[in-house]
Amino acid sequence: MNVLFVTSEAVPLAKTGGLADVAGALPKALKQEKVNVSVMLPKYNTIEEKWLQQFTFVKDFKVQFGWREQFCGIWQGEIEGIPYYLIENEFYFYRDQLYGYGDDAERFVFFNVAVMEALLQLQLQLDVIHCNDWQTGLIPLLIKHRYKENENLASIKTIFTIHNLMYQGVFNLDLMCELLGMNSWDEACKGIEHYGDANMMKAGLQFADKITTVSPTYAQEIQTEYYGECLNGLLQYRHDDLVGIINGIDETIFDPMADPYIATPYRHSLARKQKNKLDLQKELSLPIDAKVPILGVVSRLVEQKGFDLFMPIMDELLEQNIQLVVLGSGDEKYERFFYELTLRYPNKVCFWRGYSERIASKVYAASDIFLMPSRFEPCGLSQLIALQYRAVPIVRETGGLKDTIKAYNEYTCEGNGFSFSTYNAHEFLFTIKRALELYNDKAVWKRIVENGARDSYSWKHSANHYKQLYRLIG
Numbered sequence: 001m002n003v004l005f006v007t008s009e010a011v012p013l014a015k016t017g018g019l020a021d022v023a024g025a026l027p028k029a030l031k032q033e034k035v036n037v038s039v040m041l042p043k044y045n046t047i048e049e050k051w052l053q054q055f056t057f058v059k060d061f062k063v064q065f066g067w068r069e070q071f072c073g074i075w076q077g078e079i080e081g082i083p084y085y086l087i088e089n090e091f092y093f094y095r096d097q098l099y100g101y102g103d104d105a106e107r108f109v110f111f112n113v114a115v116m117e118a119l120l121q122l123q124l125q126l127d128v129i130h131c132n133d134w135q136t137g138l139i140p141l142l143i144k145h146r147y148k149e150n151e152n153l154a155s156i157k158t159i160f161t162i163h164n165l166m167y168q169g170v171f172n173l174d175l176m177c178e179l180l181g182m183n184s185w186d187e188a189c190k191g192i193e194h195y196g197d198a199n200m201m202k203a204g205l206q207f208a209d210k211i212t213t214v215s216p217t218y219a220q221e222i223q224t225e226y227y228g229e230c231l232n233g234l235l236q237y238r239h240d241d242l243v244g245i246i247n248g249i250d251e252t253i254f255d256p257m258a259d260p261y262i263a264t265p266y267r268h269s270l271a272r273k274q275k276n277k278l279d280l281q282k283e284l285s286l287p288i289d290a291k292v293p294i295l296g297v298v299s300r301l302v303e304q305k306g307f308d309l310f311m312p313i314m315d316e317l318l319e320q321n322i323q324l325v326v327l328g329s330g331d332e333k334y335e336r337f338f339y340e341l342t343l344r345y346p347n348k349v350c351f352w353r354g355y356s357e358r359i360a361s362k363v364y365a366a367s368d369i370f371l372m373p374s375r376f377e378p379c380g381l382s383q384l385i386a387l388q389y390r391a392v393p394i395v396r397e398t399g400g401l402k403d404t405i406k407a408y409n410e411y412t413c414e415g416n417g418f419s420f421s422t423y424n425a426h427e428f429l430f431t432i433k434r435a436l437e438l439y440n441d442k443a444v445w446k447r448i449v450e451n452g453a454r455d456s457y458s459w460k461h462s463a464n465h466y467k468q469l470y471r472l473i474g
Contacts, residue, residue, distance in 0.1 A: 001470045003030065003037045003128045006115055008108070008135035009098060010039055011253075012079070013047045013086075016098050017300070018247075018381050019133055019163045022214070025250035026466070027082045029459030033467045040118070042111055043075055043086035045094040054079065055086060061121050065113045066179045068106075072114045074122065085122075087114045099135075105171035108200065109179040112138035116147060125152070127474035130466075131160045134169030137204030138180070138192075144207050145188040146180075157473040159466075160208035162201070164378050165222050165229045166304065169200030195230065205234050209473045211242045212466075214379035215400030219244030227376055245466060246403055247379040248459035254364075254385045261361035266390075268453060270446065273365065273390055280366035284350040286323050293439050294323045295432070296367030296391060298360050298382055301330030301338075306373035306396060306423070311337060313429040318345050320436055327352045327363050364389035369435055373420075373428050377401045383417070387452040392445075393417040394431055404457065408438070408448050416452035 009015055011024030023039065030037045055077035063072045073088030087093075092107040101107065116139065119126065131139050140158040147153040173189070176198030182189045192203040205211055213219050219242055221227040223235045235242060252258075256273075257265045263279035266272035274290050281288045299305045318324070318341075326338050326349075338351035352359050364370070370386035372395045379400030383393040395401035397419045408415030418435045420427045438444050 001035050001128065001467070001474055002124075002126050003035055003130055003470055004119075004124065004126050005037055005039045005130045005132070006136045006139060007039065007041050007132045008111070010041055010084075013041065013051055013084075014044050014098060018379070021250070021381055022163065022247055023132060025248065025253075025459050026463060028080055028250070029248070029463035030466060031081060032460070033463050035463075035467055035470065038083040038085065038124075040085040040087065040115055042093045042098075043073070043088040044098060045090075046096070046098070047086075051077075051079070055084070059121060060088075061117065063110060063114045063117050065109055066181055068110075068179075070110055072110075072117065074118055085118065087111060087118065089114070104169075105175055105198075106179060108135045108169065109138065109176070112136060112142060113146075115139060116142050116153065119153060120150075126156050128157050128159060128470045130470075131158060131204055131208065133161070133163050134167060134199075134201040134204070136160075137169060137200040137202070139204075140207035140209070141188055141191060141203045157210075158208045159210045159212060159469065159473070160204035162205075162211065162213040162222070162378070165201070165213075165227070165231060168202070168229065168231070170194070170197050171200070173198045199231075202231060202234065205231060205238065209241070210469060211235075211238060212469070213242070213244050214247045215403045216244035216246065217402045218376075218378045218399040221376070221399060243465075243469065245462050245469075246400060246457075247381060247384075248457050248462050249381055249384045249388065251388065251458050254388045256365055256389050259361050259365065261358040262365040263362075266365075268390070268450075270390065270449065276362065276365035277368075280325065280362045281323070283362070284325065284352075286325075286350055287347050292321060292323050293368040293436060294325060294366050295369045295371055296363045296386075297324070297326040297328065297371050298363055299326075299328045299372070301328045301334035303331070304375055304377075306375050306428075307331075307334045307337075308375075309373045309423070309425040309428045310334075312425040314341060317429060317432060318348050320433070322348065322436065324349045325352070325363050325367070326350070327355065327359050329354050364391060367391040368439060369394060369432070371432070372396075372401060374398060374401060375423055380404070384457040387416060387455060387457065390449050390453060392435065392448055392452065394428075394435055395419050396423060396428075397421045404455075408451075410438075410444075413447055414451065416448065416455055 007023040009020040075086040264275040377399040405417040
Protein backbone atom coordinates (compact mmCIF):
# COMPACT_ATOMS: atom_id res chain seq x y z
CA MET A 1 0.00 0.00 0.00
CA ASN A 2 1.29 3.43 -0.99
CA VAL A 3 -0.38 6.07 1.19
CA LEU A 4 0.06 9.85 1.20
CA PHE A 5 -0.87 11.52 4.47
CA VAL A 6 -1.92 15.12 3.66
CA THR A 7 -2.18 17.53 6.58
CA SER A 8 -1.93 21.22 7.37
CA GLU A 9 0.40 20.57 10.32
CA ALA A 10 2.62 17.82 11.69
CA VAL A 11 5.06 17.45 14.57
CA PRO A 12 7.93 18.34 14.56
CA LEU A 13 7.53 20.81 11.69
CA ALA A 14 4.40 22.82 12.53
CA LYS A 15 1.87 22.58 15.32
CA THR A 16 -1.19 24.38 16.66
CA GLY A 17 -3.01 21.40 18.20
CA GLY A 18 -3.59 17.67 18.41
CA LEU A 19 -3.77 17.21 14.63
CA ALA A 20 -0.02 17.85 14.47
CA ASP A 21 0.67 15.18 17.10
CA VAL A 22 -1.41 12.65 15.15
CA ALA A 23 0.19 13.57 11.82
CA GLY A 24 3.65 13.22 13.34
CA ALA A 25 3.07 9.90 15.11
CA LEU A 26 0.59 7.90 13.00
CA PRO A 27 2.80 7.68 9.87
CA LYS A 28 5.64 6.25 11.96
CA ALA A 29 3.30 3.61 13.37
CA LEU A 30 1.99 2.85 9.88
CA LYS A 31 5.52 2.31 8.65
CA GLN A 32 6.02 -0.30 11.39
CA GLU A 33 2.89 -1.99 10.01
CA LYS A 34 4.64 -2.19 6.59
CA VAL A 35 2.62 0.60 4.98
CA ASN A 36 4.57 2.78 2.53
CA VAL A 37 3.50 6.16 3.87
CA SER A 38 4.68 9.69 3.13
CA VAL A 39 3.49 13.07 4.44
CA MET A 40 2.73 16.33 2.59
CA LEU A 41 2.09 19.73 4.18
CA PRO A 42 2.74 23.45 3.51
CA LYS A 43 6.25 24.87 3.84
CA TYR A 44 5.54 27.43 6.54
CA ASN A 45 8.16 30.00 7.45
CA THR A 46 7.66 28.99 11.09
CA ILE A 47 9.38 25.63 10.46
CA GLU A 48 12.69 25.63 12.32
CA GLU A 49 15.87 25.76 10.29
CA LYS A 50 17.20 22.55 11.82
CA TRP A 51 14.35 20.68 10.13
CA LEU A 52 14.55 22.57 6.83
CA GLN A 53 18.19 21.53 6.56
CA GLN A 54 16.94 17.97 6.07
CA PHE A 55 15.03 18.98 2.91
CA THR A 56 16.20 19.51 -0.66
CA PHE A 57 14.47 21.41 -3.41
CA VAL A 58 12.99 19.08 -6.04
CA LYS A 59 11.23 21.24 -8.64
CA ASP A 60 8.81 24.10 -9.19
CA PHE A 61 5.78 24.61 -11.41
CA LYS A 62 2.69 26.79 -11.78
CA VAL A 63 -0.65 26.00 -10.14
CA GLN A 64 -3.78 27.19 -11.91
CA PHE A 65 -6.93 27.74 -9.84
CA GLY A 66 -9.68 30.16 -10.73
CA TRP A 67 -8.07 33.00 -12.66
CA ARG A 68 -4.87 32.69 -10.61
CA GLU A 69 -1.57 31.16 -11.61
CA GLN A 70 0.71 30.73 -8.61
CA PHE A 71 4.22 29.46 -8.07
CA CYS A 72 4.60 26.13 -6.28
CA GLY A 73 7.88 24.64 -5.12
CA ILE A 74 8.32 21.08 -3.90
CA TRP A 75 10.83 20.19 -1.20
CA GLN A 76 11.57 16.62 -0.19
CA GLY A 77 13.16 15.28 2.99
CA GLU A 78 13.02 12.52 5.54
CA ILE A 79 12.18 12.67 9.25
CA GLU A 80 12.58 9.55 11.38
CA GLY A 81 12.46 7.38 8.29
CA ILE A 82 9.26 8.95 6.87
CA PRO A 83 9.42 10.78 3.50
CA TYR A 84 8.06 14.33 3.76
CA TYR A 85 7.06 16.74 0.99
CA LEU A 86 6.65 20.47 1.57
CA ILE A 87 4.47 22.67 -0.67
CA GLU A 88 6.17 26.05 -1.03
CA ASN A 89 4.53 29.38 -1.80
CA GLU A 90 5.85 32.42 0.05
CA PHE A 91 2.74 34.53 -0.52
CA TYR A 92 0.43 32.00 1.15
CA PHE A 93 2.61 30.27 3.75
CA TYR A 94 5.36 32.66 4.85
CA ARG A 95 3.34 34.14 7.70
CA ASP A 96 3.51 34.27 11.49
CA GLN A 97 0.59 31.88 12.05
CA LEU A 98 -0.70 28.77 10.31
CA TYR A 99 -4.35 29.89 10.14
CA GLY A 100 -6.63 32.79 10.94
CA TYR A 101 -6.18 35.04 7.90
CA GLY A 102 -8.81 36.70 5.72
CA ASP A 103 -7.61 34.80 2.67
CA ASP A 104 -7.57 31.32 4.27
CA ALA A 105 -10.02 30.13 1.62
CA GLU A 106 -7.59 31.05 -1.15
CA ARG A 107 -4.58 29.72 0.78
CA PHE A 108 -6.03 26.27 1.30
CA VAL A 109 -7.70 25.96 -2.09
CA PHE A 110 -4.19 26.55 -3.44
CA PHE A 111 -2.79 23.90 -1.08
CA ASN A 112 -5.36 21.29 -2.13
CA VAL A 113 -4.86 21.92 -5.85
CA ALA A 114 -1.08 22.09 -5.39
CA VAL A 115 -1.10 18.65 -3.73
CA MET A 116 -2.83 17.17 -6.77
CA GLU A 117 -0.52 18.91 -9.22
CA ALA A 118 2.49 17.78 -7.17
CA LEU A 119 1.40 14.17 -7.59
CA LEU A 120 1.49 14.67 -11.36
CA GLN A 121 4.83 16.47 -11.29
CA LEU A 122 6.47 13.90 -9.00
CA GLN A 123 4.74 10.97 -10.71
CA LEU A 124 3.89 9.45 -7.36
CA GLN A 125 2.00 6.18 -7.59
CA LEU A 126 -0.55 6.13 -4.78
CA ASP A 127 -3.29 3.81 -3.61
CA VAL A 128 -4.75 6.07 -0.91
CA ILE A 129 -4.63 9.74 0.08
CA HIS A 130 -5.40 10.21 3.76
CA CYS A 131 -6.87 13.71 4.26
CA ASN A 132 -7.18 15.44 7.61
CA ASP A 133 -9.69 18.12 8.66
CA TRP A 134 -11.12 20.95 6.58
CA GLN A 135 -7.78 22.22 5.31
CA THR A 136 -7.55 19.12 3.07
CA GLY A 137 -11.28 18.58 2.48
CA LEU A 138 -11.23 19.53 -1.20
CA ILE A 139 -8.89 16.72 -2.28
CA PRO A 140 -11.64 14.04 -2.51
CA LEU A 141 -13.76 16.52 -4.52
CA LEU A 142 -10.87 17.34 -6.88
CA ILE A 143 -10.19 13.65 -7.56
CA LYS A 144 -13.82 12.95 -8.40
CA HIS A 145 -14.34 16.07 -10.53
CA ARG A 146 -11.37 18.13 -11.69
CA TYR A 147 -9.08 15.12 -12.20
CA LYS A 148 -11.68 12.47 -13.06
CA GLU A 149 -10.29 12.12 -16.60
CA ASN A 150 -6.73 11.55 -15.37
CA GLU A 151 -6.29 7.79 -15.12
CA ASN A 152 -3.57 7.88 -12.46
CA LEU A 153 -5.31 10.34 -10.14
CA ALA A 154 -8.90 9.20 -10.63
CA SER A 155 -8.03 5.73 -9.36
CA ILE A 156 -6.71 7.01 -6.02
CA LYS A 157 -9.00 6.31 -3.06
CA THR A 158 -9.43 8.82 -0.26
CA ILE A 159 -9.96 8.68 3.49
CA PHE A 160 -11.05 11.83 5.30
CA THR A 161 -10.41 12.04 9.05
CA ILE A 162 -12.40 14.39 11.29
CA HIS A 163 -10.20 15.57 14.15
CA ASN A 164 -12.67 18.19 15.38
CA LEU A 165 -16.02 18.71 13.66
CA MET A 166 -16.39 22.20 15.14
CA TYR A 167 -13.79 23.67 12.76
CA GLN A 168 -15.19 23.30 9.24
CA GLY A 169 -13.58 25.86 6.92
CA VAL A 170 -16.71 27.84 6.07
CA PHE A 171 -16.30 30.54 3.39
CA ASN A 172 -18.31 32.52 0.86
CA LEU A 173 -19.83 30.19 -1.72
CA ASP A 174 -19.30 32.48 -4.72
CA LEU A 175 -15.66 32.94 -3.73
CA MET A 176 -15.13 29.20 -3.40
CA CYS A 177 -16.77 28.47 -6.76
CA GLU A 178 -14.57 31.11 -8.37
CA LEU A 179 -11.42 29.71 -6.76
CA LEU A 180 -12.29 26.23 -7.97
CA GLY A 181 -13.42 27.36 -11.41
CA MET A 182 -16.95 26.05 -10.89
CA ASN A 183 -20.39 27.43 -11.57
CA SER A 184 -22.78 27.56 -8.63
CA TRP A 185 -25.03 24.99 -10.34
CA ASP A 186 -22.24 22.45 -10.86
CA GLU A 187 -22.59 19.15 -9.01
CA ALA A 188 -19.26 19.73 -7.27
CA CYS A 189 -20.36 23.15 -6.05
CA LYS A 190 -23.57 21.66 -4.69
CA GLY A 191 -21.39 19.15 -2.85
CA ILE A 192 -19.66 21.88 -0.83
CA GLU A 193 -22.66 24.19 -0.35
CA HIS A 194 -23.93 24.25 3.22
CA TYR A 195 -26.62 26.69 4.41
CA GLY A 196 -25.67 29.13 1.67
CA ASP A 197 -21.92 29.03 2.27
CA ALA A 198 -19.09 26.80 1.11
CA ASN A 199 -17.96 24.23 3.65
CA MET A 200 -14.60 22.52 3.07
CA MET A 201 -15.25 19.96 5.81
CA LYS A 202 -18.48 19.00 4.07
CA ALA A 203 -16.58 18.48 0.81
CA GLY A 204 -14.40 15.87 2.50
CA LEU A 205 -17.41 14.17 4.09
CA GLN A 206 -19.34 14.20 0.82
CA PHE A 207 -16.70 12.90 -1.58
CA ALA A 208 -14.21 10.77 0.42
CA ASP A 209 -14.45 7.00 -0.02
CA LYS A 210 -14.27 6.45 3.73
CA ILE A 211 -14.59 8.76 6.73
CA THR A 212 -12.86 8.23 10.03
CA THR A 213 -12.83 10.10 13.28
CA VAL A 214 -10.65 9.81 16.32
CA SER A 215 -12.72 7.70 18.71
CA PRO A 216 -15.64 5.26 18.46
CA THR A 217 -17.83 7.28 20.85
CA TYR A 218 -17.24 10.53 18.92
CA ALA A 219 -18.21 8.71 15.71
CA GLN A 220 -21.58 8.01 17.31
CA GLU A 221 -21.95 11.44 18.93
CA ILE A 222 -21.42 13.46 15.73
CA GLN A 223 -24.39 11.74 14.13
CA THR A 224 -26.65 13.45 16.69
CA GLU A 225 -27.98 16.98 16.54
CA TYR A 226 -26.24 18.03 19.78
CA TYR A 227 -22.72 17.12 18.65
CA GLY A 228 -23.18 17.14 14.86
CA GLU A 229 -22.45 20.84 14.21
CA CYS A 230 -25.18 20.90 11.51
CA LEU A 231 -23.45 18.08 9.60
CA ASN A 232 -25.15 15.24 11.48
CA GLY A 233 -27.58 14.59 8.62
CA LEU A 234 -24.75 13.97 6.15
CA LEU A 235 -22.89 11.85 8.69
CA GLN A 236 -26.00 9.76 9.30
CA TYR A 237 -26.35 9.32 5.53
CA ARG A 238 -22.75 8.10 5.33
CA HIS A 239 -23.03 5.99 8.47
CA ASP A 240 -21.77 2.84 6.76
CA ASP A 241 -18.60 4.63 5.64
CA LEU A 242 -17.85 6.22 9.04
CA VAL A 243 -15.38 4.55 11.40
CA GLY A 244 -14.15 5.66 14.82
CA ILE A 245 -10.50 4.75 15.50
CA ILE A 246 -9.05 5.88 18.82
CA ASN A 247 -5.93 8.03 18.70
CA GLY A 248 -2.71 6.99 20.37
CA ILE A 249 0.33 8.86 21.63
CA ASP A 250 3.96 8.65 20.62
CA GLU A 251 5.42 6.86 23.63
CA THR A 252 8.96 7.81 22.60
CA ILE A 253 8.06 11.49 23.02
CA PHE A 254 5.85 11.19 26.10
CA ASP A 255 8.14 9.07 28.26
CA PRO A 256 8.82 10.06 31.88
CA MET A 257 11.94 7.89 31.84
CA ALA A 258 13.45 9.96 29.00
CA ASP A 259 11.77 13.37 29.32
CA PRO A 260 14.56 15.99 29.30
CA TYR A 261 12.40 18.57 31.07
CA ILE A 262 11.60 16.76 34.32
CA ALA A 263 13.84 16.69 37.37
CA THR A 264 13.64 12.97 38.18
CA PRO A 265 13.06 10.24 35.58
CA TYR A 266 10.64 7.52 36.66
CA ARG A 267 8.43 4.77 35.33
CA HIS A 268 6.21 3.20 37.99
CA SER A 269 7.76 4.59 41.18
CA LEU A 270 5.41 7.09 42.82
CA ALA A 271 8.20 8.03 45.20
CA ARG A 272 10.34 9.15 42.26
CA LYS A 273 7.35 10.87 40.68
CA GLN A 274 6.86 12.78 43.93
CA LYS A 275 10.30 14.39 43.51
CA ASN A 276 8.95 16.08 40.39
CA LYS A 277 6.12 17.51 42.47
CA LEU A 278 8.64 19.15 44.81
CA ASP A 279 10.58 20.48 41.83
CA LEU A 280 7.48 22.09 40.27
CA GLN A 281 6.35 23.55 43.59
CA LYS A 282 9.75 25.16 43.96
CA GLU A 283 9.75 26.57 40.42
CA LEU A 284 6.22 27.97 40.72
CA SER A 285 6.75 29.34 44.25
CA LEU A 286 4.07 27.15 45.75
CA PRO A 287 4.48 25.78 49.28
CA ILE A 288 6.74 22.73 49.07
CA ASP A 289 4.80 19.83 50.49
CA ALA A 290 4.89 16.28 49.08
CA LYS A 291 1.62 15.37 50.82
CA VAL A 292 -0.48 18.01 49.07
CA PRO A 293 -2.18 16.61 45.95
CA ILE A 294 -1.53 18.63 42.81
CA LEU A 295 -4.41 18.98 40.36
CA GLY A 296 -3.01 19.69 36.91
CA VAL A 297 -4.50 21.23 33.76
CA VAL A 298 -2.76 21.53 30.38
CA SER A 299 -5.21 22.82 27.82
CA ARG A 300 -6.48 25.47 25.48
CA LEU A 301 -8.71 27.66 27.62
CA VAL A 302 -11.87 27.44 25.55
CA GLU A 303 -15.48 26.54 26.24
CA GLN A 304 -15.14 23.13 24.56
CA LYS A 305 -12.68 22.05 27.24
CA GLY A 306 -15.20 22.53 30.04
CA PHE A 307 -13.84 25.62 31.76
CA ASP A 308 -17.33 26.92 32.47
CA LEU A 309 -17.49 24.12 35.05
CA PHE A 310 -14.53 25.50 37.00
CA MET A 311 -16.02 28.90 37.72
CA PRO A 312 -18.87 28.06 40.14
CA ILE A 313 -16.92 25.54 42.22
CA MET A 314 -13.35 26.78 42.66
CA ASP A 315 -13.84 28.60 45.96
CA GLU A 316 -15.41 25.50 47.48
CA LEU A 317 -12.80 23.21 45.95
CA LEU A 318 -9.93 25.35 47.20
CA GLU A 319 -11.14 24.87 50.75
CA GLN A 320 -9.55 21.44 50.34
CA ASN A 321 -5.86 20.87 50.99
CA ILE A 322 -4.83 20.96 47.33
CA GLN A 323 -2.75 22.87 44.82
CA LEU A 324 -4.01 23.70 41.32
CA VAL A 325 -1.62 24.29 38.41
CA VAL A 326 -3.08 25.49 35.10
CA LEU A 327 -1.06 25.82 31.89
CA GLY A 328 -2.76 27.27 28.83
CA SER A 329 -4.19 30.24 27.00
CA GLY A 330 -7.37 31.02 25.12
CA ASP A 331 -10.54 32.96 25.84
CA GLU A 332 -9.97 36.10 27.87
CA LYS A 333 -12.68 35.31 30.44
CA TYR A 334 -10.97 32.06 31.42
CA GLU A 335 -7.50 33.61 31.48
CA ARG A 336 -8.79 36.40 33.72
CA PHE A 337 -10.58 33.89 35.98
CA PHE A 338 -7.45 31.83 36.64
CA TYR A 339 -5.27 34.92 37.01
CA GLU A 340 -7.63 36.30 39.66
CA LEU A 341 -7.61 32.93 41.42
CA THR A 342 -3.84 33.18 41.78
CA LEU A 343 -4.26 36.59 43.45
CA ARG A 344 -6.82 35.24 45.92
CA TYR A 345 -5.10 31.90 46.55
CA PRO A 346 -1.39 32.52 45.96
CA ASN A 347 -0.40 29.45 48.02
CA LYS A 348 -2.81 27.14 46.22
CA VAL A 349 -3.11 28.21 42.59
CA CYS A 350 -0.58 28.87 39.85
CA PHE A 351 -1.62 29.94 36.35
CA TRP A 352 1.01 29.82 33.58
CA ARG A 353 -0.43 31.72 30.62
CA GLY A 354 0.61 30.42 27.21
CA TYR A 355 2.23 27.14 26.33
CA SER A 356 5.63 25.69 27.17
CA GLU A 357 6.69 22.11 26.42
CA ARG A 358 9.00 22.27 29.42
CA ILE A 359 6.27 23.36 31.84
CA ALA A 360 3.77 20.94 30.30
CA SER A 361 6.11 18.03 30.99
CA LYS A 362 6.66 19.25 34.53
CA VAL A 363 2.89 19.56 35.15
CA TYR A 364 2.21 16.02 33.88
CA ALA A 365 5.06 14.65 35.99
CA ALA A 366 4.06 16.55 39.14
CA SER A 367 0.28 16.09 38.97
CA ASP A 368 -1.46 13.51 41.11
CA ILE A 369 -4.79 14.27 39.43
CA PHE A 370 -5.35 15.60 35.90
CA LEU A 371 -8.55 17.53 35.17
CA MET A 372 -10.28 17.28 31.78
CA PRO A 373 -14.03 18.00 32.09
CA SER A 374 -14.64 18.68 28.37
CA ARG A 375 -18.05 19.60 27.01
CA PHE A 376 -17.07 17.45 24.03
CA GLU A 377 -13.78 15.81 23.14
CA PRO A 378 -13.20 14.00 19.81
CA CYS A 379 -10.40 11.94 21.34
CA GLY A 380 -8.13 13.90 23.63
CA LEU A 381 -4.44 13.26 24.03
CA SER A 382 -3.87 14.92 27.40
CA GLN A 383 -5.61 12.16 29.37
CA LEU A 384 -3.40 9.58 27.61
CA ILE A 385 -0.27 11.57 28.39
CA ALA A 386 -1.44 11.90 32.00
CA LEU A 387 -1.75 8.11 32.26
CA GLN A 388 1.73 7.75 30.80
CA TYR A 389 3.05 10.08 33.51
CA ARG A 390 1.07 8.20 36.21
CA ALA A 391 -1.37 11.02 36.91
CA VAL A 392 -4.98 9.97 37.44
CA PRO A 393 -7.44 11.67 35.05
CA ILE A 394 -10.84 13.08 35.98
CA VAL A 395 -12.90 13.42 32.80
CA ARG A 396 -16.42 13.92 31.56
CA GLU A 397 -17.85 10.91 29.77
CA THR A 398 -17.76 12.13 26.18
CA GLY A 399 -15.96 11.17 22.98
CA GLY A 400 -12.50 9.70 23.40
CA LEU A 401 -12.51 10.48 27.12
CA LYS A 402 -15.30 7.95 27.59
CA ASP A 403 -13.41 5.41 25.46
CA THR A 404 -10.12 5.69 27.31
CA ILE A 405 -10.89 6.52 30.96
CA LYS A 406 -12.88 4.03 33.03
CA ALA A 407 -14.17 5.17 36.42
CA TYR A 408 -12.60 3.40 39.38
CA ASN A 409 -14.90 0.81 40.93
CA GLU A 410 -14.22 0.29 44.63
CA TYR A 411 -15.84 -3.17 44.59
CA THR A 412 -14.05 -4.68 41.58
CA CYS A 413 -10.92 -2.50 41.97
CA GLU A 414 -11.07 -1.82 38.24
CA GLY A 415 -10.72 1.56 36.54
CA ASN A 416 -7.92 3.98 35.65
CA GLY A 417 -9.49 7.29 36.66
CA PHE A 418 -12.70 9.09 37.56
CA SER A 419 -15.55 10.32 35.39
CA PHE A 420 -18.92 12.03 35.45
CA SER A 421 -21.64 12.01 32.82
CA THR A 422 -23.71 15.20 33.07
CA TYR A 423 -22.13 18.49 32.04
CA ASN A 424 -22.66 19.99 35.47
CA ALA A 425 -20.27 21.90 37.74
CA HIS A 426 -21.35 20.27 40.97
CA GLU A 427 -21.12 16.78 39.53
CA PHE A 428 -17.58 17.74 38.52
CA LEU A 429 -16.89 18.96 42.06
CA PHE A 430 -18.35 15.80 43.61
CA THR A 431 -16.09 13.66 41.40
CA ILE A 432 -12.99 15.63 42.39
CA LYS A 433 -13.87 15.30 46.09
CA ARG A 434 -14.32 11.55 45.70
CA ALA A 435 -10.92 11.30 44.02
CA LEU A 436 -9.32 13.32 46.84
CA GLU A 437 -10.83 10.99 49.44
CA LEU A 438 -9.31 7.97 47.71
CA TYR A 439 -6.01 9.80 47.26
CA ASN A 440 -5.63 9.70 51.03
CA ASP A 441 -5.79 5.89 50.93
CA LYS A 442 -2.34 5.21 49.51
CA ALA A 443 -3.01 1.53 48.79
CA VAL A 444 -6.13 2.32 46.78
CA TRP A 445 -4.44 5.19 44.96
CA LYS A 446 -1.50 3.00 44.04
CA ARG A 447 -3.94 0.46 42.61
CA ILE A 448 -5.65 3.10 40.45
CA VAL A 449 -2.30 4.31 39.12
CA GLU A 450 -1.25 0.73 38.40
CA ASN A 451 -4.51 0.13 36.53
CA GLY A 452 -3.68 3.05 34.28
CA ALA A 453 -0.11 1.87 33.82
CA ARG A 454 -1.34 -1.45 32.42
CA ASP A 455 -3.19 0.29 29.60
CA SER A 456 -1.32 0.84 26.35
CA TYR A 457 -2.24 3.78 24.17
CA SER A 458 0.57 3.57 21.67
CA TRP A 459 -0.29 3.94 18.00
CA LYS A 460 0.29 0.27 17.16
CA HIS A 461 -3.30 -0.95 17.57
CA SER A 462 -4.81 2.09 15.84
CA ALA A 463 -2.29 1.96 12.98
CA ASN A 464 -3.34 -1.62 12.31
CA HIS A 465 -6.97 -0.46 12.05
CA TYR A 466 -5.98 2.18 9.50
CA LYS A 467 -3.95 -0.39 7.56
CA GLN A 468 -7.01 -2.64 7.31
CA LEU A 469 -9.10 0.30 6.14
CA TYR A 470 -6.53 1.22 3.46
CA ARG A 471 -6.62 -2.37 2.20
CA LEU A 472 -10.40 -2.36 2.16
CA ILE A 473 -10.63 0.58 -0.23
CA GLY A 474 -7.21 0.52 -1.94
